[in-house]
Amino acid sequence: xxxxxxxxxxxxxxxxxxxxxxxxxxxxxxxxxxxxxxxxxxxxxxxxxxxxxxxxxxxxxxxxxxxxxxxxxxxxxxxxxxxxxxxxxxxxxxxxxxxxxxxxxxxxxxxxxxxxxxxxxxxxxxxxxxxxxxxxxxxxxxxxxxxxxxxxxxxxxxxxxxxxxxxxxxxxxxxxxxxxxxxxxxxxxxxxxxxxxxxxxxxxxxxxxxxxxxxxxxxxxxxxxxxxxxxxxxxxxxxxxxxxxxxxxxxxxxxxxxxxxxxxxxxxxxxxxxxxxxxxxxxxxxxxxxxxxxxxxxxxxxxxxxxxxxxxxxxxxxxxxxxxxxxxxxxxxxxxxxxxxxxxxxxxxxxxxxxxxxxxxxxxxxxxxxxxxxxxxxxxxxxxxxxxxxxxxxxxxxxxxxxxxxxxxxxxxxxxxxxxxxxxxxxxxxxxxxxxxxxxxxxxxxxxxxxxxxxxxxxxxxxxxxxxxxxxxxxxxxxxxxxxxxxxxxxxxxxxxxxxxxxxxxxxxxxxxxxxxxxxxxxxx
Amino acid sequence: xxxxxxxxxxxxxxxxxxxxxxxxxxxxxxxxxxxxxxxxxxxxxxxxxxxxxxxxxxxxxxxxxxxxxxxxxxxxxxxxxxxxxxxxxxxxxxxxxxxxxxxxxxxxxxxxxxxxxxxxxxxxxxxxxxxxxxxxxxxxxxxxxxxxxxxxxxxxxxxxxxxxxxxxxxxxxxxxxxxxxxxxxxxxxxxxxxxxxxxxxxxxxxxxxxxxxxxxxxxxxxxxxxxxxxxxxxxxxxxxxxxxxxxxxxxxxxxxxxxxxxxxxxxxxxxxxxxxxxxxxxxxxxxxxxxxxxxxxxxxxxxxxxxxxxxxxxxxxxxxxxxxxxxxxxxxxxxxxxxxxxxxxxxxxxxxxxxxxxxxxxxxxxxxxxxxxxxxxxxxxxxxxxxxxxxxxxxxxxxxxxxx
Numbered sequence: 049x050x051x052x053x054x055x056x057x058x059x060x061x062x063x064x065x066x067x068x069x070x071x072x073x074x075x076x077x078x079x080x081x082x083x084x085x086x087x088x089x090x091x092x093x094x095x096x097x098x099x100x101x102x103x104x105x106x107x108x109x110x111x112x113x114x115x116x117x118x119x120x121x122x123x124x125x126x127x128x129x130x131x132x133x134x135x136x137x138x139x140x141x142x143x144x145x146x147x148x149x150x151x152x153x154x155x156x157x158x159x160x161x162x163x164x165x166x167x168x169x170x171x172x173x174x175x176x177x178x179x180x181x182x183x184x185x186x187x188x189x190x191x192x193x194x195x196x197x198x199x200x201x202x203x204x205x206x207x208x209x210x211x212x213x214x215x216x217x218x219x220x221x222x223x224x225x226x227x228x229x230x231x232x233x234x235x236x237x238x239x240x241x242x243x244x245x246x247x248x249x250x251x252x253x254x255x256x257x258x259x260x261x262x263x264x265x266x267x268x269x270x271x272x273x274x275x276x277x278x279x280x281x282x283x284x285x286x287x288x289x290x291x292x293x294x295x296x297x298x299x300x301x302x303x304x305x306x307x308x309x310x311x312x313x314x315x316x317x318x319x320x321x322x323x324x325x326x327x328x329x330x331x332x333x334x335x336x337x338x339x340x341x342x343x344x345x346x347x348x349x350x351x352x353x354x355x356x357x358x359x360x361x362x363x364x365x366x367x368x369x370x371x372x373x374x375x376x377x378x379x380x381x382x383x384x385x386x387x388x389x390x391x392x393x394x395x396x397x398x399x400x401x402x403x404x405x406x407x408x409x410x411x412x413x414x415x416x417x418x419x420x421x422x423x424x425x426x427x428x429x430x431x432x433x434x435x436x437x438x439x440x441x442x443x444x445x446x447x448x449x450x451x452x453x454x455x456x457x458x459x460x461x462x463x464x465x466x467x468x469x470x471x472x473x474x475x476x477x478x479x480x481x482x483x484x485x486x487x488x489x490x491x492x493x494x495x496x497x498x499x500x501x502x503x504x505x506x507x508x509x510x511x512x513x514x515x516x517x518x519x520x521x522x523x524x525x526x527x528x529x530x531x532x533x534x535x536x537x538x539x540x541x542x543x544x545x546x547x548x549x550x551x552x553x554x555x556x557x558x559x560x561x562x563x564x565x566x567x568x569x570x571x572x573x
Numbered sequence: 574x575x576x577x578x579x580x581x582x583x584x585x586x587x588x589x590x591x592x593x594x595x596x597x598x599x600x601x602x603x604x605x606x607x608x609x610x611x612x613x614x615x616x617x618x619x620x621x622x623x624x625x626x627x628x629x630x631x632x633x634x635x636x637x638x639x640x641x642x643x644x645x646x647x648x649x650x651x652x653x654x655x656x657x658x659x660x661x662x663x664x665x666x667x668x669x670x671x672x673x674x675x676x677x678x679x680x681x682x683x684x685x686x687x688x689x690x691x692x693x694x695x696x697x698x699x700x701x702x703x704x705x706x707x708x709x710x711x712x713x714x715x716x717x718x719x720x721x722x723x724x725x726x727x728x729x730x731x732x733x734x735x736x737x738x739x740x741x742x743x744x745x746x747x748x749x750x751x752x753x754x755x756x757x758x759x760x761x762x763x764x765x766x767x768x769x770x771x772x773x774x775x776x777x778x779x780x781x782x783x784x785x786x787x788x789x790x791x792x793x794x795x796x797x798x799x800x801x802x803x804x805x806x807x808x809x810x811x812x813x814x815x816x817x818x819x820x821x822x823x824x825x826x827x828x829x830x831x832x833x834x835x836x837x838x839x840x841x842x843x844x845x846x847x848x849x850x851x852x853x854x855x856x857x858x859x860x861x862x863x864x865x866x867x868x869x870x871x872x873x874x875x876x877x878x879x880x881x882x883x884x885x886x887x888x889x890x891x892x893x894x895x896x897x898x899x900x901x902x903x904x905x906x907x908x909x910x911x912x913x914x915x916x917x918x919x920x921x922x923x924x925x926x927x928x929x930x931x932x933x934x935x936x937x938x939x940x941x942x943x944x945x946x947x948x949x950x951x952x953x954x955x956x957x958x959x960x961x962x963x964x965x966x967x968x969x970x971x972x973x974x975x976x977x
Contacts, residue, residue, distance in 0.1 A: 382792055385792050449891060453892045454964040455795075461591045463589060463591045510585040511587065518956075519959065520960050562960060562961040564961050
């Protein structure tokens with residue numbers, strides 16, 4: 049027995065040691081910033097692979113150490129034990145739990161083993177991302193409060209686990225979303241009218257907004273909970289066929305023939321199963337599990353849809369912020385600004401004289417009536433008619449000349465050095481290069497006995513990016529060679545416009561460059 | 574070094590900007606010690622001025638501070654209201670408890686704001702002096718940097734004050750301004766209380782030099798409607814050197830003595846017929862020559878009168894369509910003639926020749942035109958080439974008439 053424990057101890061020691069060595073190696077690799085990024089990435093991935101395999105090995109050996117994180121979920125499970133039915137739970141629980149704690153290996157076996165890939169991804173993320181992530185607030189406000197630091201390392205498996213848990217819980221949220229869509233699209237006319245009436249009440253008496261959570265808590269949460277436990281028996285006798293229709297629903301769906309009904313095949317089949325013969329009870333648990341997993345998948349699909357629409361919304365917002373509102377098209381943005389300014393001014397002035405309750409309720413009714421499928425069709429037809437198009441075109445044509453973009457452009461000056469090389473005699477100079485470099489004796493290119501980067505013709509020189517040469521201002525020779533040589537700390541002989549050394553002489557040419565505006569902002573992708 | 578090599582590897586070689594912040598010789602050795610001393614004593618004042626200007630221009634680090642100051646300033650104005658009412662006695666005549674309560678609250682807020690402003694100013698000044706005395710002594714270059722910053726800000730403030738608003742030149746426009754502004758002011762005072770007037774003034778003064786206000790100004794200046802309004806008032810106060818109506822034709826032009834030049838009717842010209850006379854004068858004075866040395870005395874009966882018609886064709890560059898002859902209503906017309914530094918509208922050259930006054934004949938066979946000369950939005954010449962600066966352009970069509 050002692051031998052076994054000794055062996056285990058030694059193995060444990062070696063594992064730790066090995067891990068430390070590998071870890072230090074990895075840290076060294078990552079801190080080595082001089083190497084290029086590709087090699088870095090490969091190193092990081094390899095290191096993570098090694099680390100993940102070690103981790104996997106460690107976890108297989110000592111699963112007990114990891115159990116701590118799942119204690120929270122277990123304690124939350126105990127929350128659902130009803131105090132009125134203690135005896136039932138005590139009977140259900142397996143005898144192993146009554147054993148004294150400390151034998152963690154049993155617990156560990158119940159845990160689903162983490163997949164190697166999960167560990168690998170976790171390791172990879174932890175290597176790439178700094179372990180101590182700064183809190184969001186520290187980014188924005190540079191507030192360094194020690195209480196705010198909650199170093200939770202980012203982990204793919206935790207994230208995935210959370211998503212899995214949330215996936216099944218989000219049914220209510222998506223049901224809510226679906227209900228709202230049904231109400232807005234008039235699929236449930238009485239519901240839509242109810243919504244409109246309650247909105248009107250809300251607009252006329254905004255305090256209802258405060259009361260709503262309380263009423264919801266009382267009558268949507270607590271009363272159903274109470275009724276669930278203590279059912280108030282109401283006998284409902286279902287009839288085989290229903291006679292008569294509601295006027296409101298027929299108006300809204302323009303008669304029973306055109307009514308839109310959702311395709312409820314799944315619900316119907318479920319109903320059939322439930323209300324069918326007694327043999328179906330054995331299948332019931334199956335259907336339940338099917339619908340449960342289906343719900344999870346449906347929720348995930350809805351999450352995906354939401355993220356897709358979020359991406360679309362963010363793209364549209366980017367387009368607006370950097371396009372129409374970002375002066376990409378100066379004329380349109382100017383008009384937009386002017387319109388917004390006028391609207392602000394008008395609203396400011398008129399706000400006290402407007403009956404906002406009426407305004408909002410009336411508009412809500414109007415909008416929802418316009419959204420009604422039948423009316424919307426007519427409206428769309430009306431909007432696509434030629435007259436509207438013609439009017440818009442005429443307006444656009446008129447708008448072309450209501451903004452003048454005649455601001456003075458930004459002005460700067462650029463420089464270039466004309467370098468001349470000494471010929472056979474001291475007074476003979478021949479052209480060498482037009483360059484950005486002064487090409488003095490300390491110049492690196494000159495030390496390497498190479499010509500400096502540049503061009504042979506003044507026409508080949510381009511202005512800096514986004515700038516234009518002023519076509520009315522040609523290149524001019526800078527007559528004050530002393531000034532620019534002093535600014536550069538050059539200590540060479542000055543001869544007229546030129547700065548002369550033993551082999552070369554150069555003079556500075558300057559030219560005016562113009563720019564109407566800086567390039568418009570672009571979203572960071 | 575690396576950027577230069579990158580540039581050379583590309584097909585395009587780009588020039589570099591001139592940076593004006595090159596090496597400057599240190600000022601310490603060349604500045605007299607007495608000047609350094611006084612500059613050092615001035616340093617705290619410079620820092621305080623710089624801070625005040627940054628607050629005024631809303632370019633300080635903490636943008637919430639100027640906002641708080643602005644609000645406290647407007648609250649401080651609240652003291653004015655009770656003073657108004659006490660002054661004319663209305664407060665005591667119409668004793669109303671609620672009103673008095675409101676006045677009391679307003680006055681309390683006003684006084685607190687005044688105290689807050691006063692103490693925060695004193696505290697700031699004190700802290701500046703304290704910090705300077707307890708930290709490392711500033712170098713001369715430090716002082717110069719702050720001085721330059723103050724001067725730059727003052728220059729910006731000056732420019733922004735003078736750029737907008739109606740400029741008053743001369744006594745006549747001053748009298749006009751007084752005559753127009755006084756009734757406006759009186760009407761304002763009738764409907765707006767002193768308190769509101771002061772609050773509005775404080776708000777405008779406090780916000781005027783902020784980038785938001787200035788950028789809004791600039792954006793509004795792009796709107797044609799705003800400009801039309803501005804120039805409508807501008808020409809009330811200033812002499813308008815543009816006359817849009819009537820559109821001048823040749824009949825109007827021959828009435829302008831300044832345009833007509835007299836050529837002495839010499840003996841050599843006397844025997845010549847119409848057509849040969851025309852050719853002779855053309856030979857004597859080619860179209861692009863000037864009539865220098867000739868008199869403008871057109872009363873003389875024995876002379877040939879020559880009218881040199883020079884019509885300017887004007888165009889403006891519009892954002893969507895480029896160069897068009899659509900011009901703004903407050904500026905010159907697409908075709909104009911300049912007489913005695915005043916610009917009149919004129920007929921287009923093609924229409925000008927349709928009706929010729931009796932006794933006059935074209936001296937030149939056709940219209941002669943120059944190249945486009947480009948100018949900025951105020952028609953100030955920028956050059957003969959199109960550049961980003963050129964928002965307007967014009968060229969001159971010229972043709973001469975003569976009368977025996």
